[in-house]
Amino acid sequence: MKTETTNYVLYDVETSGTSAHYDQIFQLGALLTDEHLNVLDRLELRCRRLPHVISNPEAMLATGVDATIRNGGDHSHYALVRAAQQTFNAWSPAIFCAHNGFQFDERMLRQALFQTLHRPFLTQSHGNQRIDSMTMAQACAILAPGRLTIPDLNGKPTFRLGPLARANGVAFPEESAHDALHDVEAMRGLMAVMADRAPDVYAATLRNSNKKALLSLIRSHEILRFSAVHAGRVISRIVAPVVTAPSNSNALCVFDLAHDPDSIRRLTDAELVGAFSASPRILRTIKLGSAPILSPVGVFPGEPRVTISANTLAERAKTIREDRTFQARIARAMDRHFAKSPASAAPAEQIYGRFIDPADEVLCETFHETRWEDRRLVLDQIGDDRLRVFGLRLIYAERPDLLTDVERAEMHAWQCDRILADNDAAWMPAPTALQAVTEMIRRAQPSMARQLEQYVQRIARIRTVATQYPHAAKIRKAG
Structure with missing residues (x-):
């Protein structure tokens, strides 16, 4: 398959926690490859902890305690983001890919760019496209079962990079996990496996990363298959496109054709709004910019069997397609359901405001x-x-x-506020981190407990310095 952009940028970030708004990137690894996944260039960056950022103890367990305690070399967070932005621009246009990137890496990268005065939507502009190797693996599991080995975790399929890579013969030692560049190498190996074992599904998921191609698919098919994995549960539904949200052309509503359209059409406007979160999920919203697993029905030999007659599906799809009044009601309901919450006063939470x-x-x-x-x-x-x-x-x-002296004092007060905030803060303040890690030490093995105690000592020092600042008796909510 040929696409407008045939190079890939495979990347991974390691961070202080999971909050895109308030955590930071510590490490970024990336590979530039050609369309056959041959490496053309590579990037590995590390940086120091920002003074106001406290690492989430749970993130420490995932990435390794030492990685969050060490200084990270001579590079500041700004230097890391600046270098990544310049390199990614030089590698563009390309198809950007991270494993579970739509839910994590992409959001962390956007916020890092935004908060360092760069264009935040780098991976979606200037001819760039986005895919997610986790979504690609899920597509293979659903549409071409058996071609990719899917490991099991507590009775449910898991698509985590480490277990998935190892289950499919990609060398990825446990001790290499959560090192950004090692993760990217494993991702490249996994993508090569998928391209070799399920080339038809691989090509289809790549095609869906191109929004023009995806819109063409939607416009040319009255009935489609939508597949996904939610909380370890595989779903694959036969759906009819309804309408995109007036306030967001990236959000497409689809109707699950397993149900009679009249069951939804008879609802009041208020009930229609609730239908987007009701169970069963008859109305679904698909994010067109996130390379969804949408495909024509019947194109993959191993895809789930359709249990409803073709005539019934066609009649229901026709009912949806020809009812303009219903489509308009759905459009209004989408805008009401996804209405924006009042804007946060914190600048870090305003990336999508304008x-x-x-x-x-x-x-x-x-x-x-x-x-x-x-x-x-x-x-x-x-x-x-x-x-x-x-x-x-x-x-x-x-x-x-x-x-100025006044500006430095204000900035230092803000920094101390971030460190000393209450437990209900949107970020990880020092008191909350110390409380959490103390409990972790109580349950940890001796070797891990010793490492965690180093973290306690570090955070205690940071808290002590912040507490000694004159304003500290009255903590504000710092954004």
């Missing part, structure tokens, strides 16, 4: 290319209040001597 103005994008690039002594002047010209906040934090992290 796009960055083109004039500000130009100023941000000027900010990066200007010597540090002049960056504050550039920052003052940016109109986006979110970016001005992030820019001030960048200068504080990289060159605090360039701020």
Whole structure:
């Protein structure tokens, strides 16, 4: 299969936790490959902990305690993100891929770019496309069963990279897990296996990463198969496209043709809104920008058997297709169901609030290319209040001597607030981390307990410094 972009950028990030808004990337590994997955270039970056970021103890267990305690070399977080952005731009256009990337790596990368004054949607702009090797593996498991070995975890199929790679003959020692570049090498090996054993499914999932091709598929088929894995449960439904949301052309509603359309058409407008989260899920929303597993019915020999007659499916699809009033009601219901919550006051949570103005994008690039002594002047010209906040934090992290005494005091107070916040904070503050790791030590083996105690000592020192700051008696909610 040929696509408009035939190179891949396979990447992985290791982080301080799972919050895209408030955790940070510690390590990024990436490979540039050709369409046959031959390596053309590679990138490996590590950085220090940001002073206001406390690692989540659970993340430490996953990635290794030492990885989050060590300093990470001479590179700052800003230097890591800047290097990644420049390299990824140089490698573009390409198809960007991470394992479980749509749920994790992609979100972490977007926020890192956003909070360092870069264009956040790098992997979806300038001709780039996105796929997820986990979704590709799930497509193989559902549409071509038996070609890929799917390991079992507690009675459910697991698509985690390590077990999946090893089950399919890809060398991936347990001790290499959660090292970014090793993870990427394993991902490349897994993709090569899928391309070899299930080339038809592999090609179809790649095609769905191209939104134009995906929209063409939807427009040319009245009936489609939608497949996915949710909480270890495999689903594969025969559906009819209904309509995209007026406020989000990336969200497509489909109707499950296992049900009579009248069961939904008779609902009130308020009941229609609830139908998107009801069980059974007769109405589903598919994210078109996330390379969903959508395919024509019957094209894969091993796909699940259809138990409803072709005539019944065709009649139900026709009912949906010809009822314009129903489609309009569904469109309104989608907008009501997915209505945005009130905007958060925290800049880190406002990435989807509005796009960055083109004039500000130009100023941000000027900010990066200007010597540090002049960056504050550039920052003052940016109109986006979110970016001005992030820019001030960048200068504080990289060159605090360039701020006024008042600005440094304000930034230090914000940093201390992040560290000393209450347990209900949206991020991981020091008191919460210490409470969690203390419980982990109680249950840990002696060797692990000793490592965790090093973490306790480190966080205790950070907390002590923050507590001694004059403002600390009254903690604000820092965003």
